[in-house]
Amino acid sequence: MATLLKHSAKYALSGRLARLCVHSRHGGLQCLQPCLLPHQRSASTGSKILVEMDNSTGIAVLTMKSPPVNSLSLDFLTEFSISLEKLELDRGCRGVILTSALPKIFSAGLDIMEMCGKSPEHCGEFWKAVQEMWLRLYGSSMITIAAINGSSPAGGCLMALACDYRIMAENPKYSIGLNETQLGIVAPFWFKDTLVNTVGNRVAELSLQLGLLYSAPDALRTGLVDLLVPEDKVLSTASQTMTQWLAIPGENAIGSNPRVSSSKVDLTPKVHMVDLSHSSESMCSLNWIPWTCSNRA
Numbered sequence: 001m002a003t004l005l006k007h008s009a010k011y012a013l014s015g016r017l018a019r020l021c022v023h024s025r026h027g028g029l030q031c032l033q034p035c036l037l038p039h040q041r042s043a044s045t046g047s048k049i050l051v052e053m054d055n056s057t058g059i060a061v062l063t064m065k066s067p068p069v070n071s072l073s074l075d076f077l078t079e080f081s082i083s084l085e086k087l088e089l090d091r092g093c094r095g096v097i098l099t100s101a102l103p104k105i106f107s108a109g110l111d112i113m114e115m116c117g118k119s120p121e122h123c124g125e126f127w128k129a130v131q132e133m134w135l136r137l138y139g140s141s142m143i144t145i146a147a148i149n150g151s152s153p154a155g156g157c158l159m160a161l162a163c164d165y166r167i168m169a170e171n172p173k174y175s176i177g178l179n180e181t182q183l184g185i186v187a188p189f190w191f192k193d194t195l196v197n198t199v200g201n202r203v204a205e206l207s208l209q210l211g212l213l214y215s216a217p218d219a220l221r222t223g224l225v226d227l228l229v230p231e232d233k234v235l236s237t238a239s240q241t242m243t244q245w246l247a248i249p250g251e252n253a254i255g256s257n258p259r260v261s262s263s264k265v266d267l268t269p270k271v272h273m274v275d276l277s278h279s280s281e282s283m284c285s286l287n288w289i290p291w292t293c294s295n296r297a
């Protein structure tokens with residue numbers, strides 16, 4: 001099943017990319033202008049994400065650059081999914097490093113303003129975009145490494161969890177975790193599953209019930225991140241780690257589907273979580289989201 005999903009992810013999404021472009025409110029791909037095309041490197045930048053591809057290594061760096069806090073707005077999520085899909089379709093790209101251009105912040109998670117007093121239709125569209133981001137990242141056939149160079153609460157933590165490996169700056173002021181319950185929200189089950197896959201049942205249970213945000217050292221202790229390094233080494237360590245991972249036989253391994261690498265194990269949850277737009281509609285109409293309630297009061 002995992003192989004099948006990865007295969008379809010890599011080779012059957014071009015139509016979807018086209019749809020995303022059409023649906024993108026601010027022109028989608030049109031804003032992803034090529035700006036540097038020397039021999040082995042290329043870069044494209046949208047308003048919120050910079051993609052730099054090194055064709056000699058097959059490694060792309062996807063840098064979030066949406067001040068003040070890289071919050072996951074609908075526009076951000078759309079640009080993110082398009083960027084990742086373009087890399088997915090590029091046979092030369094084998095690994096993606098996800099990082100932030102902003103000081104102190106990886107991502108603040110879902111953009112709160114997208115959920116304040118919006119229509120059920122908007123909430124549905126937004127929520128689908130959140131799922132799309134997760135599907136693309138978690139289901140990617142490329143190796144994905146999060147270079148976490150700042151705080152990463154809630155949806156920001158989810159992004160990191162959806163990657164294969166997490167390297168965080170060893171700054172004790174930075175925190176990471178699924179803190180939804182602290183905000184009066186129950187984390188959806190696929191947030192939970194992603195956390196359980198990484199830290200195990202008991203740590204995930206405590207983390208979610210208490211909405212814990214872990215300092216960088218505690219995140220390492222619980223297994224939420226895999227490695228801490230000095231802040232100025234986060235990206236270079238991610239590149240070195242990526243090189244090691246890419247040296248592992250994947251596409252050519254005996255028993256593997258030759259067209260699909262083997263970075264993920266069980267993608268079954270994806271099949272079950274695809275369309276939650278109805279639940280997000282009812283969340284909105286029931287004023288279930290706390291900041292929506294206070295906004296409407």
Ligand SMILES: CCCCCCCC/C=C\CC(=O)SCCNC(=O)CCNC(=O)[C@H](O)C(C)(C)COP(=O)(O)OP(=O)(O)OC[C@H]1O[C@@H](n2cnc3c(N)ncnc32)[C@H](O)[C@@H]1OP(=O)(O)O
Pocket residue numbers: 068069071072104105107108109110111112113115123124126127151153154155156179180183185186187188280283289
């Ligand atoms: C259809 C809907 C379905 C809903 C289902 C929900 C299920 C999933 C639930 C939740 C997932 C989420 O991701 S919810 C978002 C949770 N995020 C947070 O709790 C983070 C909140 N922010 C912070 O903790 C801090 O801002 C920070 C640590 C990220 C940075 O701290 P710092 O001190 O450096 O900066 P400020 O706090 O002063 O913030 C600067 C600036 O950014 C704005 N901001 C911060 N976070 C968000 C955000 N998530 N969305 C939008 N805007 C954000 C903040 O308001 C400040 O703005 P101003 O300068 O204009 O005041």
